[in-house]
Amino acid sequence: MRPAQTAGILIPSQSEKGGDMDPLETTDPDAALKHIRVNRESFRALRRIVLGPERATVFDINNDAFQIDGIGWKTEGVSRFLQGLGASFDPTQVDVPPISGDSKEFKVVKSDPWGHDRIL
DSSP states (O other): OOOEEETTEEEOOHHHHTOSOOOEEOSOHHHHHHHHHHTGGGOOSEEEEEEOSSEEEEEETTOOEEEEETOSTTSTTHHHHHHHHTBOOOTTTTTSOOSSSSOEEEEBOOOOOTTTTOOO
8 A cells, every 4th residue: 555645745554554453353342352452552542432332443642543343332341341441431321322323432531651651
């Protein structure tokens, strides 16, 4: 895939940057959480999670996304997944259908100490 060129500056595609990973297909929230933790080095600080009925998308601070097919707000145990990623949510309302649209967005508020991923 060729990078886009804008005003003499080459902009690499997402696959060349390594920001996006291939989508994961699972209905087990614990397996999805483990997969994200194992592949954590390909992300910066997580910022938000968008849950559809059967699809979750996790975004980092650079807006790089990781998609998980099979997990959504309808999935049993999705609150463990959200809690493991540090999302802010009401556990009693997480599986209630959204008022408008078909997806719910949760902000990630739990953060790791600055420089936790740096090797000095």
